[in-house]
Amino acid sequence: MTDLTRLTAAETAAKIASGETSAVEVAKAHLDRIAAIDEKVHAFLHVDTEGALAAARAVDGKRAKGEKLGPLAGVPLALKDIFTTEGVPTTVGSKILEGWIPPYDATLTRKLKDAGIVILGKTNMDEFAMGSSTENSAYGPTGNPWDLTRIPGGSGGGSSAALASFQAPLAIGTDTGGSIRQPAAVTGTVGVKPTYGAVSRYGMVAFSSSLDQGGPCARTVLDAALLHEAIAGHDPLDSTSIDAPVPPVVEAARSGDVRGLRVGVVKEFAGEGYQAGVMERFNDSVEMLRELGAEVVEVSCPSFTYALAAYYLIAPSECSSNLARFDGLRYGLRTGDDGTRSAEEVTSLTREAGFGPEVKRRIMLGTYALSSGYYDAYYGSAQKVRTLITRDFERAFGEVDVLVSPTTPTTAFPIGERADDPMAMYLADLCTIPANLAGNAAMSLPCGLAPEDGLPVGLQIIAPALADDRLYRVGAAVEAAFTARWGHPLLEEAPTL
Template identity: 60%
Template sequence: MSETFDVHAPIEADGLVRLTALQMAERLRAGTTTSVELVQAHLDRIAAVDGDPRQDADADAGVRAYLHVNTEEALAVAAEVDAIRAAGGAEAEALHPLAGVPVALKDNIVTVGQPTTAASRMLDGWMSPYDAHVVERIRAARLPILGKTNMDEFAMGGSTEHSAFGVTRNPWDGQRVPGGSGGGSAAAVAAFCAPFALGSDTGGSIREPAAFTGTVGVKPTYGAVSRYGVIAMASSLDQVGPAARTVADAAALQQVIGGHDARDSTSLPEGQADLVAAAAGRDLAGLRVGVVTDLDAEGLHPGVKEAFDRDVRALADAGAEIVEVSCPHFSAALGAYYLIMPSEVSSNLARYDGVRYGNRVVPDGGGTIEQVMGATRAAGFGDEVKRRIILGTYALSAGYYDAYYGSAQKVRTLVQQDFAAAFEQVDVLLTPTAPIPAFRLGEQTKDPVTMYLNDLFTIPANLAGVPGISVPGGLVDGLPYGLQFMAPAREDARLYAVGAAVERLVTEREGHPVWAQAPDLQKGAERAAATPAGGSK
């Protein structure tokens, strides 16, 4: 947190929501703000700028980051934290440092007392009987849960336009997407509707929205955070992680949710390092930064390329050693991912048939079990989910398994070997997070392949299980762009240290944090009318 931050300074509610999560925690511990005040300020902000995602796209110009707002429970938890602090004693001393700071959850993380829909009509209205592991951790730390955020259906998409309940808008420009699949979490953070949030990252679903919204997004090492209670998309790739406005806030949230969980067979057995301390640590002097030379995509936006080259030079000026690194199989990672991921999607989503799981649709006049399943899946799944199920089922079918899925797994091994060889030469790898800034709503929905290409830089980390972070690198044509750093598996602390150092570098150059430049997106059609089509404010 800032050295100039005055924890005792009077502050209005609108200013409260613009503090970092760690600044909020400091004010709570000092007694200059209550958790109820903090939660209410965020609820008021949500009411002012968010709107209802289930309204028609032209009827509401709000951000529409939330699918469900958890008003009563959030205020009740906040009041409980305030009462414990006011009473003092051992219970107050035992409170988690973040107790009372609110958080938002992506809507594929199951949560008692709130609907969990994965933004799909297949699960519309479903209430989970149990909490995900990460929710258990958040409740134990007494972080009030503001609500569930919008996403691409079952986490399949790169723009949050594939939600069954409406699109989420980018707070930087209401005519543009916030990225996906976790655009709701990133947009909530960018619009000051939450200090931080949880997302899930299968091929870039935390990091790409961070790049598009000027925020920080982290995919932890695979297994560093339990997936128990997270609705599965592709189990060998999915990883829960934080979205925040600062690297230190992201580190603090991962510190809450990380660690071993025996209910997840892929959970790493060891404990995690002090990530918050890491984020306060090193400078860039002596850091070996590998710039990947094999991902110079034809689709790289000229402005992103120019900004990236500028930032590489800035890292060198700050004392980092820049090393060009060849990872020859990264160029094949996209194709391998889009065989492995849909294959696992086909398997994981087979259970949603209206018989075992999911809302049931019965054909007129009844029907056989097969007809009920067909009607249920036709009505319950959107086009992108159907597309990936069909692709995955084909890749796993007899006669094609070895040619497609088996070959893709071989490429995955080669990508992992590329990472291992690269990390013998450098401490971290660097790429842009996404090849382009946030694109316009509707611009890529009719061309799935073009949208898939936006994952070019983020997918390799998921295939190899290594951690990745996106930090704001500045603006391109008035819109944010992200720098992605990747570190060896289990080196999440290194990633947070580097991310925080780069964040300080960019902030010093810009004169203020990138996230602080995001314009307010006010609720109401008049705001949409005042935003030039395709323009940024």
Template identity: 75%
Template structure:
């Protein structure tokens, strides 16, 4: 096993820029790692060996020519299979798009390519990002490197698993209700959902357009900040993209000073329903934050207990509309077109064959919630609850600089445990959902292992809109103390994977 795969993204970028190591060597080391362990982990749906080595060679040519490189040039990355990639398969974890090759790049992908970041391949996910375990992928589940019998979180379980199994130092995820943060929490990695509108959604297959946001995944706070800075910024191709300067997240990650800050514990996101070891590590983090000179207070957000219910009306409603385009007419697979059937029959057969049970459930739920006679009671009411959630956040941020909670109520559960119990599955996102509802930025940071099962626990940090830099400042301050306490990164404690 090459030493290169254990290095941080920032360190790899430095080695490549100085010419000490070539980007091709770095890419090859990670491709070798994928070849060795991905049979067990299954983080990738598609590995682009040729493309990765070609873009690495292009970076090396720039180094030789003495050209200026961007901060992460030559660093490999896993890309969630929901971002459109010109010439590379994009399935969204669904059979309905199996074999589809987009004719264009998502804006995030364009930015990655321009920055010289080496895309290793496309990572596994719950079908159309619906799920919290990656078990709803049509191509089989991803396994958590901490325990291969457990889930890596979801929907972005491929992205979290590729980072935590040292297949890639960086990954891109998308987060509609927690799909970056919850996978980060259960795999001992870092993940950030930026402010809604902070990163372009152009070319990202939409789940719920008012909630979706792409963001960075990595093994430490600084690497996450560097990737954030590469992908963020206004994009005329996305009308919901915010046209204002990107907060200086890299400077914030280097500052790591929370003396005098006010930190709020969200009363409603913790306590009952949260695993004992999750609570233990969370309470230790609170003490740590206080020891760094920040003031910690409890704040109440009384409408949060209804957030999960509102989310599971708003998301299916938007999804049922967004997924109408997968009908086997313009792209993807078509089923049953034998020349005798009507277009409606062909669409119905295509969608039945193409969608898994969770996608079907949510489309039907959304169709119901938007039906005449039910609209006001369900979708309309959920939108009003959304306003109350935002008002709770506004009131909280009038008192404190950032909010904290556990990222997920439990550590990684066993594959299969909740697969046929949608309501139990939905509870995984109980602490992350309110953040999407209000469009705020949130981070999950590893804060230790739960004593009862030795599995990673995540701390969620939440900041006001367009104050993403605060996440990195707070996260880096806590991370520095924990690294000193642990004597190194938490992923050093994960078991070695067979084949490595």
């Protein structure tokens, strides 16, 4: 009998549509898998067994009545715990929202439900999406299915680990500085940060509003494209949402033809700090693209050197304001309200108890950067760098169709290794941050294992804003070629849990 948890989303949907299996059977197989192994992985913060089964039954009911099913109907999904889910806890990995049950669905949550996608539960993440290892979750770290003593990336480590451990064929992440792509890279999965504004942010708890972007996570490029299509589109509830048709991502993922495509290798993404095995796999990928008929050139984006610095001013600035609402008065944690203290004191105690160290660090950084007298030097300068980075991209995309780089300079590092060294942690997002600052689309997909540690390496593809389909076209080509070379998908090589 087929192990339903090893199928791709596209295969699963096809089997449900043909009646070969039912959505309920698929959901149960995944819920069983979660029950069996998630104690070890800790990908989920909350498993919604009842909700998942009810959604699966609804899909089976529709099919029984002969109603048309969507392309992902009945496929299970792991939802990052940053999207609101009506009646289901949403913590954002923080103590400050422990026990909060949102009264409304995020637009993305509603779109998933409308598509008949079965939400299994909510996945672990760095608190408020601040981090690159999921160690900043208030609810404990998640293990990387390739090596449970290592990090699954972050902030969306729960989603990437759920995919890599076959607890779900689809997942949702959010990417502010790399939180979809870096976890995908270190777990051998596929993750896409769509163009800023492609996926509604309504109901996605804000970290840094001008950078945050929800996106699809999957084990194959086609699955990611199918999910991309299901969640993207204009939302009148999000003013920054793009009012334009969704690019033809599924069509691109099915074509996978890169002949004549101009590919730029970003010169600045190499050198000190890049693991040898990562560069080796990256160079393989570039060679592979050449073999597939792409024209590869080197391009320079000099302002990228300042991207990390600009990011760590803009993101904390916005977060210092976005997180001000967590004051213990209306929802979530409330500490010290013993009848003797003022509202101000209770707010202060609540924030002291409810936020973890990294969140506090960023609130303080941002508060400082926005302060009168410092604003121009910090927030103002960072915005200028942002403009320069956007111009670097524009110049580069005048010469090439897509850019490529390693997704992250190293493979998965051991849990605890960088926990006390914020700067080392921040370097994990060195290659991913520029696309957030400019609002471009970017993907990470597996390009092999680093020889020195046998851990997955990610290839990053960056496309201009609104040209998300190019990611899928290139991604599908690379995926097909590598799978043919390896004889199987990369995840087959992961240890069995």
